Amino acid sequence: MTTIAILGGGNGGFAAAAHLQSLGHTPQLYNRSEETIAAIQEAGGVEYSGAAGDGFASVPVITTDLEEALDGAEFIMVCLPAIAFSGLATQLAPHLDGSRPILLNPGSTGGSLAFRETLRDAGCDSVPPIGETNTLTYICRKRGDDHIHISSVVENVRFASVPAAERDAFEDVLEDAYPSPTPVENVLHTALSNVNAVLHPPGILLSAAWIEHTDGDFRFYYDAGTPAVANVMSDLDEERRAIADAWGLDVEPFPELFADIGSTSKEAGESGSFLRMLRESEPNKEIKAPSSVDHRFFNEDIPFGLVPMQTLARIADVQTPTIDSLITIASSITQSEYRADGWTIDRLGLPDDMAAVEEEL
Amino acid sequence: MTTIAILGGGNGGFAAAAHLQSLGHTPQLYNRSEETIAAIQEAGGVEYSGAAGDGFASVPVITTDLEEALDGAEFIMVCLPAIAFSGLATQLAPHLDGSRPILLNPGSTGGSLAFRETLRDAGCDSVPPIGETNTLTYICRKRGDDHIHISSVVENVRFASVPAAERDAFEDVLEDAYPSPTPVENVLHTALSNVNAVLHPPGILLSAAWIEHTDGDFRFYYDAGTPAVANVMSDLDEERRAIADAWGLDVEPFPELFADIGSTSKEAGESGSFLRMLRESEPNKEIKAPSSVDHRFFNEDIPFGLVPMQTLARIADVQTPTIDSLITIASSITQSEYRADGWTIDRLGLPDDMAAVEEEL
Numbered sequence: 001m002t003t004i005a006i007l008g009g010g011n012g013g014f015a016a017a018a019h020l021q022s023l024g025h026t027p028q029l030y031n032r033s034e035e036t037i038a039a040i041q042e043a044g045g046v047e048y049s050g051a052a053g054d055g056f057a058s059v060p061v062i063t064t065d066l067e068e069a070l071d072g073a074e075f076i077m078v079c080l081p082a083i084a085f086s087g088l089a090t091q092l093a094p095h096l097d098g099s100r101p102i103l104l105n106p107g108s109t110g111g112s113l114a115f116r117e118t119l120r121d122a123g124c125d126s127v128p129p130i131g132e133t134n135t136l137t138y139i140c141r142k143r144g145d146d147h148i149h150i151s152s153v154v155e156n157v158r159f160a161s162v163p164a165a166e167r168d169a170f171e172d173v174l175e176d177a178y179p180s181p182t183p184v185e186n187v188l189h190t191a192l193s194n195v196n197a198v199l200h201p202p203g204i205l206l207s208a209a210w211i212e213h214t215d216g217d218f219r220f221y222y223d224a225g226t227p228a229v230a231n232v233m234s235d236l237d238e239e240r241r242a243i244a245d246a247w248g249l250d251v252e253p254f255p256e257l258f259a260d261i262g263s264t265s266k267e268a269g270e271s272g273s274f275l276r277m278l279r280e281s282e283p284n285k286e287i288k289a290p291s292s293v294d295h296r297f298f299n300e301d302i303p304f305g306l307v308p309m310q311t312l313a314r315i316a317d318v319q320t321p322t323i324d325s326l327i328t329i330a331s332s333i334t335q336s337e338y339r340a341d342g343w344t345i346d347r348l349g350l351p352d353d354m355a356a357v358e359e360e361l
Numbered sequence: 362m363t364t365i366a367i368l369g370g371g372n373g374g375f376a377a378a379a380h381l382q383s384l385g386h387t388p389q390l391y392n393r394s395e396e397t398i399a400a401i402q403e404a405g406g407v408e409y410s411g412a413a414g415d416g417f418a419s420v421p422v423i424t425t426d427l428e429e430a431l432d433g434a435e436f437i438m439v440c441l442p443a444i445a446f447s448g449l450a451t452q453l454a455p456h457l458d459g460s461r462p463i464l465l466n467p468g469s470t471g472g473s474l475a476f477r478e479t480l481r482d483a484g485c486d487s488v489p490p491i492g493e494t495n496t497l498t499y500i501c502r503k504r505g506d507d508h509i510h511i512s513s514v515v516e517n518v519r520f521a522s523v524p525a526a527e528r529d530a531f532e533d534v535l536e537d538a539y540p541s542p543t544p545v546e547n548v549l550h551t552a553l554s555n556v557n558a559v560l561h562p563p564g565i566l567l568s569a570a571w572i573e574h575t576d577g578d579f580r581f582y583y584d585a586g587t588p589a590v591a592n593v594m595s596d597l598d599e600e601r602r603a604i605a606d607a608w609g610l611d612v613e614p615f616p617e618l619f620a621d622i623g624s625t626s627k628e629a630g631e632s633g634s635f636l637r638m639l640r641e642s643e644p645n646k647e648i649k650a651p652s653s654v655d656h657r658f659f660n661e662d663i664p665f666g667l668v669p670m671q672t673l674a675r676i677a678d679v680q681t682p683t684i685d686s687l688i689t690i691a692s693s694i695t696q697s698e699y700r701a702d703g704w705t706i707d708r709l710g711l712p713d714d715m716a717a718v719e720e721e722l
Contacts, residue, residue, distance in 0.1 A: 203570065206694070210571035212587035218574070226573035228654050228694040235693045293589050322693055325686035332596045332683055333567070333589040 001025050002173055005073035005100075007066075007088060009036040012079030012105060014148040015138040018048035020077075021057035023177055028061035030069035037062050039145035050140070050150040070095050075103070075173055078115075079136070081296060082108040082304035082343075089118035098126030101161070101169040107132025108304035109191040110312075110348050112162050113360075117349030129166035134158040134193035135261060137178055139283050152283050155179045155262040160187045164361050186361045188312065189251065192244045195261065197305025198254050200297035201326045202232035208293050208333050216289035224289060225278030234274045235322040243309060246316035247354070293334055302330045307342030315345065316354055362386050363534055366434035366461075368427075368449060370397040373440030373466060375509040376499040379409035381438075382418035384538055389422035391430035398423050400506030411501070411511040431456050436464070436534055439476075440497070442657060443469040443665035443704075450479035459487030462522070462530040468493025469665040470552040471673075471709050473523050474721075478710030490527035495519040495554035496622060498539055500644050513644050516540045516623040521551045525722050547722045549673065550612065553605045556622065558666025559615050561658035562687045563593035569654050569694050577650035585650060586639030595635045596683040604670060607677035608715070654695055663691045668703030676706065677715055 001024045006016050009031030017027040031037045040046050045058040063069050070076070070092075080088060085104070092102075096119070104111045112130040119127050139152040157178055161167045164186040174181040184190060199221075204211070207224040218224060237254040244251040252260070255277040259269020265280040290297060306323050313320045331338045350357050362385045367377050370392030378388040392398045401407050406419040424430050431437070441449060446465070453463075457480070465472045473491040480488050500513040518539055522528045525547040535542040545551060560582075565572070568585040579585060598615040605612040613621070616638040620630020626641040651658060667684050674681045692699045711718050 206566065207570040208589040209564065209568040209585040209587045212589055213579070213584050223574050224570040226570045228569040228573055231696055232690060232693045321689045325689040328682045328686040329593060329690060332593045335592055
């Protein structure tokens with residue numbers, strides 16, 4: 001069994017610590033702020049319930065000291081929002097010797113490339129294999145400061161790594177923990193399969209006024225899963241698939257992917273209808289809208305989802321008017337510089353040439 | 362006093378017929394469909410109430426026969442949605458001898474240019490002066506089939522004509538009927554002062570899911586007049602002013618214009634705050650949202666508002682990312698071809714060169 005440093009004390013970090021411990025691994029959990037982990041430090045672990053069973057997972061290391069969490073760990077799992085990757089990679093750089101794989105769970109769009117680039121910038125000579133999943137491996141929410149409820153362990157999670165050839169480094173842990181993890185050829189495939197980047201921006205954009213008027217008092221995926229949202233999502237997805245196609249990657253239509261990871265009905269997935277896909281998404285049905293537009297559906301899914309998709313489109317000379325427009329209007333809504341702040345070609349550390357990029361993978 | 366052919370039997374046509382008759386003019390009202398005018402034909406005129414007084418305006422000609430409405434008219438006022446301009450101009454062409462001015466009330470963005478181009482295409486050798494206002498001269502709604510309620514006769518309506526030099530042809534009627542009509546130098550100024558094109562697209566786009574979920578059961582300008590909508594409207598307005606600037610036109614910031622036509626408080630107008638402008642818009646406060654996204658806030662204000670603004674921006678080499686994005690997402694929401702169907706450079710009959718355009722005005 002494996003000693004796994006879990007970096008991040010949000011929903012994902014708590015779920016991973018509890019679930020991996022329940023499977024016999026040894027989790028060592030790090031979080032930057034003391035407040036988030038004070039309750040589990042006192043309890044000595046995490047209560048959990050739901051799809052991974054009910055119980056108490058003892059976590060031997062729970063710390064705000066990154067070195068302590070890494071001590072003795074053979075595998076590093078990052079469960080943090082993409083905006084934290086750059087700071088974390090800079091901090092991690094001096095502790096790496098190339099031997100411990102780093103899994104970004106999830107990687108947003110191109111997280112492994114951005115992470116690698118930051119490690120290199122920070123002077124890390126021994127960059128380990130960096131893997132990424134296309135969506136967080138859990139649907140989960142904290143129920144209190146020391147209790148995580150896992151409503152689903154996600155099926156068929158896509159994963160890949162840079163370098164692509166070192167994907168094996170991730171398979172043992174992933175195959176032990178998750179139902180049918182699905183390897184794909186390279187991180188451009190996981191990048192272009194970022195579930196949140198397709199699922200969130202159309203809905204939050206087309207319900208921004210509703211969110212602000214009601215503080216998000218409606219069901220985001222279900223009530224705001226209307227024909228208009230489905231239309232924009234469908235146009236966005238057509239562009240995503242055109243980008244993948246240009247890169248020679250065979251990504252499935254989004255409703256199929258969404259059904260495949262267990263987030264909507266098989267029939268909705270096969271129908272190809274985005275509206276039906278939203279209507280028949282049982283795990284998401286009751287989830288409320290964000291209480292404000294200052295939310296990760298904009299702040300993460302635009303700069304670390306749609307902006308890097310746009311970057312991959314530009315290198316491949318693919319037009320993406322819907323993606324471009326969503327970025328522009330989202331930036332206007334929150335008065336942010338998502339394009340400048342996101343994962344552009346420089347931040348992904350990629351050359352501006354398809355063949356050269358493929359060599360970098 | 363003047364015999365005025367009023368073309369269009371919607372809110373605007375009814376209001377104009379009643380109001381102009383109450384001032385002593387002779388309205389002759391045309392509408393394409395019988396159904397819309399059957400009740401006023403039977404009554405022999407229009408009941409009216411509100412800001413122009415209460416009464417019954419006798420309308421001697423109420424007809425579905427265009428020639429009958431034009432017979433003896435010295436002035437033509439078009440109160441129709443922009444999408445009807447092309448069909449109407451084609452029908453009108455054989456009846457024109459260049460002597461009767463045509464006023465588009467309102468002209469959307471560039472309506473007079475599009476109207477002139479269609480007349481020319483239809484073989485009209487004697488194109489009369491064509492004027493346009495920047496907003497409908499009334500805030501009004503029908504209360505039944507033969508009753509129009511006018512809540513406001515709009516102040517300081519901007520107007521201009523093609524050719525610009527023949528603007529005098531409109532002044533007598535406008536100055537008699539409206540409080541302080543405001544002449545501007547040419548129709549690019551009215552085009553870029555199209556109130557609806559700034560006021561509607563951000564709000565309907567950012568509340569599209571809300572509209573579809575509730576059938577528009579909220580107040581459009583007030584409840585959906587949130588900070589996010591104000592931010593997008595502000596960025597849109599910055600681009601509109603940059604276009605005007607490139608054309609050498611001194612248009613005011615939108616809150617100032619909106620206050621000037623009496624649609625929000627003077628203080629809100631002076632503050633420059635779009636949020637305050639929306640919050641303090643008393644005439645619009647109680648107006649409900651459209652019951653569907655298949656509505657003129659998209660179907661008119663995008664192809665005949667933002668698309669021609671984009672056209673004027675392109676000729677002047679001004680970048681308009683917010684306007685472009687609103688057009689793209691709106692087209693996606695309603696699955697329409699607004700860019701192709703709207704007033705492009707060909708439909709406006711303009712050359713692709715600023716100096717040459719200015720000669721055409």
